[in-house]
Amino acid sequence: xxxxxxxxxxxxxxxxxxxxxxxxxxxxxxxxxxxxxxxxxxxxxxxxxxxxxxxxxxxxxxxxxxxxxxxxxxxxxxxxxxxxxxxxxxxxxxxxxxxxxxxxxxxxxxxxxxxxxxxxxxxxxxxxxxxxxxxxxxxxxxxxxxxxxxxxxxxxxxxxxxxxxxxxxxxxxxxxxxxxxxxxxxxxxxxxxxxxxxxxxxxxxxxxxxxxxxxxxxxxxxxxxxxxxxxxxxxxxxxxxxxxxxxxxxxxxxxxxxxxxxxxxxxxxxxxxxxxxxxxxxxxxxxxxxxxxxxxxxxxxxxxxxxxxxxxxxxxxxxxxxxxxxxxxxxxx
Amino acid sequence: xxxxxxxxxxxxxxxxxxxxxxxxxxxxxxxxxxxxxxxxxxxxxxxxxxxxxxxxxxxxxxxxxxxxxxxxxxxxxxxxxxxxxxxxxxxxxxxxxxxxxxxxxxxxxxxxxxxxxxxxxxxxxxxxxxxxxxxxxxxxxxxxxxxxxxxxxxxxxxxxxxxxxxxxxxxxxxxxxxxxxxxxxxxxxxxxxxxxxxxxxxxxxxxxxxxxxxxxxxxxxxxxxxxxxxxxxxxxxxxxxxxxxxxxxxxxxxxxxxxxxxxxxx
Ligand SMILES: Nc1ncnc2c1ncn2[C@@H]1O[C@H](COP(=O)(O)OP(=O)(O)OP(=O)(O)O)[C@@H](O)[C@H]1O
Ligand SMILES: [Mg+2]
Numbered sequence: 166x167x168x169x170x171x172x173x174x175x176x177x178x179x180x181x182x183x184x185x186x187x188x189x190x191x192x193x194x195x196x197x198x199x200x201x202x203x204x205x206x207x208x209x210x211x212x213x214x215x216x217x218x219x220x221x222x223x224x225x226x227x228x229x230x231x232x233x234x235x236x237x238x239x240x241x242x243x244x245x246x247x248x249x250x251x252x253x254x255x256x257x258x259x260x261x262x263x264x265x266x267x268x269x270x271x272x273x274x275x276x277x278x279x280x281x282x283x284x285x286x287x288x289x290x291x292x293x294x295x296x297x298x299x300x301x302x303x304x305x306x307x308x309x310x311x312x313x314x315x316x317x318x319x320x321x322x323x324x325x326x327x328x329x330x331x332x333x334x335x336x337x338x339x340x341x342x343x344x345x346x347x348x349x350x351x352x353x354x355x356x357x358x359x360x361x362x363x364x365x366x367x368x369x370x371x372x373x374x375x376x377x378x379x380x381x382x383x384x385x386x387x388x389x390x391x392x393x394x395x396x397x398x399x400x401x402x403x404x405x406x407x408x409x410x411x412x413x414x415x416x417x418x419x420x421x422x423x424x425x426x427x428x429x430x431x432x433x434x435x436x437x438x439x440x441x442x443x444x445x446x447x448x449x450x451x452x453x454x455x456x457x458x459x460x461x462x463x464x465x466x467x468x469x470x471x472x473x474x475x476x477x478x479x480x481x482x483x484x485x486x487x488x489x490x491x492x493x494x495x496x497x498x
Numbered sequence: 499x500x501x502x503x504x505x506x507x508x509x510x511x512x513x514x515x516x517x518x519x520x521x522x523x524x525x526x527x528x529x530x531x532x533x534x535x536x537x538x539x540x541x542x543x544x545x546x547x548x549x550x551x552x553x554x555x556x557x558x559x560x561x562x563x564x565x566x567x568x569x570x571x572x573x574x575x576x577x578x579x580x581x582x583x584x585x586x587x588x589x590x591x592x593x594x595x596x597x598x599x600x601x602x603x604x605x606x607x608x609x610x611x612x613x614x615x616x617x618x619x620x621x622x623x624x625x626x627x628x629x630x631x632x633x634x635x636x637x638x639x640x641x642x643x644x645x646x647x648x649x650x651x652x653x654x655x656x657x658x659x660x661x662x663x664x665x666x667x668x669x670x671x672x673x674x675x676x677x678x679x680x681x682x683x684x685x686x687x688x689x690x691x692x693x694x695x696x697x698x699x700x701x702x703x704x705x706x707x708x709x710x711x712x713x714x715x716x717x718x719x720x721x722x723x724x725x726x727x728x729x730x731x732x733x734x735x736x737x738x739x740x741x742x743x744x745x746x747x748x749x750x751x752x753x754x755x756x757x758x759x760x761x762x763x764x
Contacts, residue, residue: 188764227596230764249501252598263592266583267519273593276518279511280597282504324593 176241178332178363179203179226184235186221195221197387198235203365203380208358210374211367212484213384214494219367220260222384223334226365227257240331253281256325260336260367262317264309270320271296271305274327281328288327295323300346314341322350326357333357335366339373351377371484383488390491395484402482402490408451408459409480414472416444425466426451431459436493446475450489505599509607512594516580516611531572531619532626535564539623539630542690547634555726557627557634562718563689565623569649570656570711573616577608577660582672585665585761595762605665605758609657609751616653637722644721644736651743652714658747659710661754665761687711692719694732710746713739 179202186196196218203209211219224230225237228248237244240254265273271292278288296302299319304312312320318341325333335354339347354377358364368374374381375395382392391398412422419437427435431453440446453459456479467474480486488494520527543557584591594604628635637645667675686709688696693716696703706712713734720733733739 224764229592229595229762249505249598249600252596253504255596257596259592261588263589265515265590265593266588267522267590268515272518276511276515277593279514280508280594282507282598 176205177202178205178207178240179209179365180236180238181222181226182236184222184225184237185233186218186225186230187233194233194387196225196232199384199387199389200235201382201389201392203363205363206358206361207379208354208364208366208377210378210381211365211384212369212371212374212381212488213367214369217384218387219384220336221387223257223336223365223367227255227334228252253328254331255334256328256330256332257334258318258321258325258336258338260340262314262321264312264317264320264324266309269306269308270301270312273309273320274324277324278327283328291327292323295326299323315343315346318342319346322353330362332363332365335364337368337370338366339368339370347373371488375484381484383484383491385492391487398484398487399482401487402452406453406456407480407482407486407490408453408456408463409476409478410449410451410463410467410474411476412447412449412467412472413445413475414447414470416447418470418472419447422447422467422470422472423449425470426463429459429462429466431455432463436489438489438494447472450486452490501598505603508597508599509603512597512599512604512607513611515594516607520611520615527615528619528622530575531568531615532622535568535623536626536630538564539627543627543631543634554634557631558636559692559719559723559731560690561623561627561631561635561637562722563687563691563715564627565620565649565722566652566711566714566718567684567687567689568623569616569620569652570659570714572619573612573653573656574660574663575612576615577612577657578664578667578672580612581608581661581664582669586669591762601759601762602755604762605661605755608758609654609661609754612657612660613650613653616656617649620649620652636724638724641721645718648714648717648721651740651747652718654747655710655714655743655750658750658754661758662750665754665757683709683711688715692716692731693734707742710743713742713746717743 181202182200184196184199185194187194199222211222213219221230225232226239226244228244228251232245239251242250244251265276268276274292274295275288278291283291293302296305299322301316301319301323309320318338322338339350342350354364366377378395380392380394381398382389384390391401423435423437426432426449432451433454434452436450438448440448451459451463460477460479464474464477539560542552542560546552547554547556591604595601624637663675663679686706688706689711693703693706693712696706716734717736717739719731720736723731
């Protein structure tokens with residue numbers, strides 16, 4: 166089912182321009198003038214906190230959500246205009262289980278294959294192979310109702326692979342999985358990637374985005390803030406390092422400490438984040454061209470403001486630092 | 499594979515899926531469909547005539563109404579109760595909606611499958627009626643084609659009604675709405691009395707004309723009730739019946755598939 170794309174080998178797998186989605190009776194846009202594209206064969210990550218608009222974006226790309234404005238093109242076909250043309254090319258692993266609970270585990274796969282016109286022999290063989298690979302082989306005749314969250318997640322991944330899609334959408338795929346299965350899934354995603362499948366995944370797990378994705382778009386409040394390779398994103402932080410200071414003291418000191426830190430020589434910016442459970446624990450992030458010279462003065466500033474220092478560390482920027490740098494908020498609530 | 503062939507294959511596979519799932523709950527399906535008509539037949543066709551609260555003819559006069567009602571209700575529930583699960587929190591229907599066929603066809607499949615349930619349920623009333631009514635069982639045999647036609651039409655009406663109700667009603671209001679819609683539907687549908695016998699309550703007679711079940715029951719009576727003492731039972735005109743049922747199927751189909759689309763896309 167790849168003929169549409171093969172005719173245009175240079176075409177990106179996904180092109181989104183000025184996409185807007187506003188749900189009825191909703192005050193704000195869930196997706197707000199978003200544009201990006203995903204090259205064929207790429208692993209693209211959409212990284213953002215709860216409510217950022219990740220699922221809505223995937224909904225538009227997979228024909229479930231009708232866009233308010235803008236266009237989305239998948240496999241060379243306009244999704245809103247010709248949803249039927251797009252469907253054979255894509256597969257979705259949703260965030261929450263939507264497995265057909267009237268069926269047995271194996272039937273979920275074989276019927277899915279049948280819906281997509283996979284011949285009986287092929288779909289049965291493929292179903293058994295996938296079930297074995299995902300470690301579900303010995304419980305395949307059970308009803309789906311008896312499956313745990315993680316098993317359902319694995320089954321939905323198997324289901325998505327039944328019709329060999331060109332573009333695979335995974336909405337927070339490892340949320341429900343134990344560490345071992347998570348690693349297995351990452352390997353599996355890389356394998357699919359090397360066989361040429363384009364992968365679009367949403368996540369709020371920074372490690373996952375960092376380790377898997379060729380490119381990452383960071384999304385917040387319906388907007389894409391940046392879109393780059395993981396290495397490129399980390400370069401957003403000037404100087405390449407962050408000095409993190411954890412102070413402890415009366416919460417009222419927070420603002421004066423922040424000002425004192427910001428006034429230090431060489432510091433370009435300070436972000437303060439407080440801990441909602443323990444207001445006396447205050448975390449500051451100092452961005453500067455070089456972290457080392459700032460360590461001493463920073464410690465001095467905190468102490469002379471009357472707070473204690475609990476921890477002081479120079480950090481290589483992770484995507485988490487990048488996210489906080491861009492939004493001033495922590496991705497993990 | 500051409501797009502249309504792909505869509506037809508998907509449609510067939512989805513129909514097969516419904517057969518598999520229903521096959522698994524066959525007993526439940528029959529209980530759901532048949533317990534009520536069984537008791538009606540027994541009480542109204544056997545008990546009441548035996549204790550002389552109803553005439554001996556009452557049994558076979560009632561039978562067509564029960565065939566119509568059973569077919570309509572089974573088809574309707576076959577669609578709407580399944581939709582409650584499919585469109586519920588877990589959205590189990592999503593996998594079918596992503597299949598390469600138009601969204602409308604997924605709604606059409608529901609109708610077709612619901613109608614099949616209706617046809618099976620109303621057909622079973624015949625042997626059941628013969629068993630319960632015994633010598634009181636009488637169905638004319640010279641209008642078999644008409645009986646089959648009415649069974650099909652009735653099932654289609656029920657299935658379309660099911661799609662419309664299942665998609666318009668919000669999931670948390672289903673049981674309330676069923677009572678609110680179902681009870682009047684049941685009692686204004688001329689199931690237990692011929693339409694012509696309502697002559698003396700003219701306003702009610704007119705009101706029943708707005709219920710599609712009236713036409714199903716009347717059509718079924720026309721096809722099934724043998725002449726009594728050489729006289730045919732007076733029913734609504736069969737052309738009127740066909741037109742009324744055809745129009746209501748068309749209207750409900752168009753509204754129902756549209757509302758189905760609205761419900762599954764956001
Ligand atoms: N069907 C809907 N009707 C109305 N509003 C909706 C609907 N679905 C989502 N929203 C709103 O749109 C916004 C974006 O939601 P979305 O589910 O796309 O976020 P997300 O990034 O997937 O979040 P999460 O990480 O929690 O899954 C939220 O404010 C949400 O409340
Ligand atoms: Mg989501």
